[in-house]
Amino acid sequence: MLVRTEELKKHFLIGQGQTLHAVDGISLTIEENEILGLVGESGSGKSTFGKTLIGLHPRTSGLAFYRETPLPDNFKTSDHLRYSKEMQMIFQDPYSSLNPRMTVLDIIGEGLRLQGEQTGKEIRERVAYWLQRVGLHPDHMSRYPHEFSGGQRQRIGIARAMIIEPNFVVCDEPISALDVSVQAQVINLLDELKQSMGLTLLFIAHDLSMVRYVSDRMAVMYLGALAEVGPSNEVFFEPQHPYTRFLVESNPEPDPNTERERAHKPIVGEITSPVNVQPGCRFANRCPRVMDRCRVETPQLIATSENRQVACHLYN
Numbered sequence: 001m002l003v004r005t006e007e008l009k010k011h012f013l014i015g016q017g018q019t020l021h022a023v024d025g026i027s028l029t030i031e032e033n034e035i036l037g038l039v040g041e042s043g044s045g046k047s048t049f050g051k052t053l054i055g056l057h058p059r060t061s062g063l064a065f066y067r068e069t070p071l072p073d074n075f076k077t078s079d080h081l082r083y084s085k086e087m088q089m090i091f092q093d094p095y096s097s098l099n100p101r102m103t104v105l106d107i108i109g110e111g112l113r114l115q116g117e118q119t120g121k122e123i124r125e126r127v128a129y130w131l132q133r134v135g136l137h138p139d140h141m142s143r144y145p146h147e148f149s150g151g152q153r154q155r156i157g158i159a160r161a162m163i164i165e166p167n168f169v170v171c172d173e174p175i176s177a178l179d180v181s182v183q184a185q186v187i188n189l190l191d192e193l194k195q196s197m198g199l200t201l202l203f204i205a206h207d208l209s210m211v212r213y214v215s216d217r218m219a220v221m222y223l224g225a226l227a228e229v230g231p232s233n234e235v236f237f238e239p240q241h242p243y244t245r246f247l248v249e250s251n252p253e254p255d256p257n258t259e260r261e262r263a264h265k266p267i268v269g270e271i272t273s274p275v276n277v278q279p280g281c282r283f284a285n286r287c288p289r290v291m292d293r294c295r296v297e298t299p300q301l302i303a304t305s306e307n308r309q310v311a312c313h314l315y316n
């Protein structure tokens, strides 16, 4: 396996003695060369998990490993330099994630420059190569981010991550801020790079059918905790956790005729607060199959078959 976490937690103190449990004990493995899709509604802690995993947030507790080497819980500058060669991130918003005052050359070449192993000429050549590789033109390197469309900016963000030639990339909702017309192009580009570079990806998104299409396995997150993990097609077509069933049922069908005929069942009930979390299932207030036990006992993620796990008292 390439990446592993054990009970990884990221809490934020939000004043008046209150704690936001953004990520609350995630144990997950990511195998070499796989795409693991991490899916859930906004506010479920997906992006915070990805950022904490690669050291952009200090961990509150728990462990993280890269090739079975423990990662520091609070990355220093030297750790960022060391692990940025292995782990990179593509951000959700191609508008705010690129410094508007830097040229494309400086943005894409910054990682190489910080490593200090290549000359300015070599960095320029690598930037030119990567601009072409992501479907842009080498002449674009002297321009600024505002001169590009959203799709082109995301290609710049992808080139910035890939120029380091990492092994592991966290893709944080990489297409959700883009027009539908360019989403497929960016997905195809990521897929091509994944195949040709032998990458391992953590693909974070809220669109279940897109995650199923892109990923080998899928992990479903709800309010900072994992609800279900398994092969993407199995989780999508035979969901075990009641929350995954809701996500599948509320996922729009690509065919408008089928979509019109579908009976939508909205999730009812109050969302449990991720602040000062109490014992019990976080989905209990919204779950149609809730039992007394669910209100007091937190379900643990357990194996239901060789390659599937679910955190629900219906299964233990």
Ligand code: SF4
Pocket: 241, 242, 243, 281, 282, 283, 284, 285, 287, 288, 289, 290, 291, 294, 299, 311, 312, 313, 314
């Ligand atoms: Fe529903 Fe209980 Fe399972 Fe939670 S543990 S999802 S409340 S049945």
